[in-house]
Amino acid sequence: MTINYIRGKHPDIFIIADAKRGDIGNTSKMYAKAFLGEMNFDAITVNPYMGADSVTPFLSFENKWVILLALTSNSGASDFQFIKDNETDQKLFELVLRKSQAWGNRENMMYVVGATKAEMLVEIRKIVPEHFLLVPGVGSQGGSLEEVAKHGINKQCGLLVNSSRNIIYADATNIFAKVAGEKALEMQKEMEYLLQKYKVI
Amino acid sequence: MTINYIRGKHPDIFIIADAKRGDIGNTSKMYAKAFLGEMNFDAITVNPYMGADSVTPFLSFENKWVILLALTSNSGASDFQFIKDNETDQKLFELVLRKSQAWGNRENMMYVVGATKAEMLVEIRKIVPEHFLLVPGVGSQGGSLEEVAKHGINKQCGLLVNSSRNIIYADATNIFAKVAGEKALEMQKEMEYLLQKYKVI
Numbered sequence: 001m002t003i004n005y006i007r008g009k010h011p012d013i014f015i016i017a018d019a020k021r022g023d024i025g026n027t028s029k030m031y032a033k034a035f036l037g038e039m040n041f042d043a044i045t046v047n048p049y050m051g052a053d054s055v056t057p058f059l060s061f062e063n064k065w066v067i068l069l070a071l072t073s074n075s076g077a078s079d080f081q082f083i084k085d086n087e088t089d090q091k092l093f094e095l096v097l098r099k100s101q102a103w104g105n106r107e108n109m110m111y112v113v114g115a116t117k118a119e120m121l122v123e124i125r126k127i128v129p130e131h132f133l134l135v136p137g138v139g140s141q142g143g144s145l146e147e148v149a150k151h152g153i154n155k156q157c158g159l160l161v162n163s164s165r166n167i168i169y170a171d172a173t174n175i176f177a178k179v180a181g182e183k184a185l186e187m188q189k190e191m192e193y194l195l196q197k198y199k200v201i
Numbered sequence: 202m203t204i205n206y207i208r209g210k211h212p213d214i215f216i217i218a219d220a221k222r223g224d225i226g227n228t229s230k231m232y233a234k235a236f237l238g239e240m241n242f243d244a245i246t247v248n249p250y251m252g253a254d255s256v257t258p259f260l261s262f263e264n265k266w267v268i269l270l271a272l273t274s275n276s277g278a279s280d281f282q283f284i285k286d287n288e289t290d291q292k293l294f295e296l297v298l299r300k301s302q303a304w305g306n307r308e309n310m311m312y313v314v315g316a317t318k319a320e321m322l323v324e325i326r327k328i329v330p331e332h333f334l335l336v337p338g339v340g341s342q343g344g345s346l347e348e349v350a351k352h353g354i355n356k357q358c359g360l361l362v363n364s365s366r367n368i369i370y371a372d373a374t375n376i377f378a379k380v381a382g383e384k385a386l387e388m389q390k391e392m393e394y395l396l397q398k399y400k401v402i
Contacts, residue, residue, distance in 0.1 A: 018224075020222070020223060020224050020248075021221070022221060022248065023219075023221050024273070024274070024275040025275060025276075025277075026366070047221075047223065047248050047250050047251075048250065048280075048281060049248050049249065049250040049270060049273075049281060049282070050221075050248075050270070050273050050275055050277050050278065051275070051276070051277020051278055051279065051280030051281055051282070052276070052277040052280055053275050053276050053277040054275060054277050055277070069250060069251070072225070072250075072251050073225070074225040074226060074251055074252070074254050074255060075226075075252070075253070075254050076226075076251050076252020076253040076254040076255050076256070077251065077252055078252065079249075079252030079253055079300060080249060080250060080252055080293065080296065080297065080300075081250070081252070083284070083286040083287075083288070083293065083296065084286065084287040084288065085284040085285065085286075085287070086284075086285040086286070086287050086290075087284070087285065089287075092281065092284065092293065095281065095284065096281065099280060099281075165227070
């Protein structure tokens with residue numbers, strides 16, 4: 001299995017199941033067992049729509065992480081994630097960030113916040129200053145790594161920036177592996193530069 | 202595979218993947234292909250949090266259905282599904298019901314609306330008078346079939362009532378299959394009675 005291969009060759013790599021699960025408590029418990037137990041992923045992305053009991057079963061595994069969707073990077077994010085709650089004057093994704101902090105902690109929960117509008121990270125950092133943020137949307141979806149770092153970095157770095165299609169679809173010929181490797185290295189270099197610039201390393 | 206077995210023995214049975222998927226368009230397309238194409242399910246439950254482009258790829262298969270989560274039957278439903286939008290004065294699950302009607306139609310989309318408070322079906326039927334509703338929460342989760350029928354039935358019936366744990370966990374001894382069969386039959390009889398009562402058959 002892919003995970004065993006990675007664990008064997010590169011034991012330090014953090015492996016995320018971007019599975020976007022979330023179901024009634026009973027079923028979430030089974031998903032959690034499958035992904036974080038049996039398959040031994042380090043983390044799983046979880047959809048908040050069904051609320052606390054759909055998320056908390058994923059939080060009961062030691063040294064494992066829930067990465068909760070708050071603000072996604074796709075076009076449909078604007079359909080519901082920005083609706084503003086009458087009572088609290090908060091947007092839905094902001095309520096997800098606030099409310100869910102009572103379900104887990106900084107050591108077992110991160111948040112997906114899309115990078116397509118990096119300046120929104122300023123407001124998001126006010127709600128979750130310390131949590132790690134998983135930032136998709138850099139590359140194919142249009143976000144800029146420089147902007148994400150500028151607005152989202154904290155003292156521990158606090159950012160996991162994801163670039164998938166930009167790397168895995170970089171080339172479709174028989175030198176695919178080489179081109180994908182170069183793309184990944186290019187991004188890693190830029191990250192290293194930004195970490196130095198913002199004095200995280 | 203289970204599906205092939207059911208298709209072979211009971212070709213008329215409607216098979217739902219209660220998978221609660223939903224991802225960026227590109228990924229939803231792959232999930233749709235897997236569940237509605239390769240695995241040949243009749244329908245799949247989909248989570249609306251990520252909006253239009255996460256749902257529409259599931260709607261492009263002929264004679265297949267999306268069953269979109271609107272109001273779920275679990276306790277966490279109250280965390281976000283009831284927040285009231287400033288602008289439209291609609292609750293989140295109501296906005297899901299309204300907005301998504303532009304993505305599909307009555308022939309390829311149904312909605313999950315939990316049965317734990319059956320009287321809410323009155324309001325829901327005002328928004329979606331014609332669509333089929335998949336109603337979980339009868340049985341283990343506390344909803345009543347009689348109440349669901351009273352408030353949710355329409356001229357075409359318009360209800361798919363789901364009872365899972367009440368049947369599959371009915372017995373854990375070696376007469377499991379018999380007891381589960383009896384439970385299912387009991388529910389089917391009650392449904393038949395209600396369909397006659399409300400003059401659907």
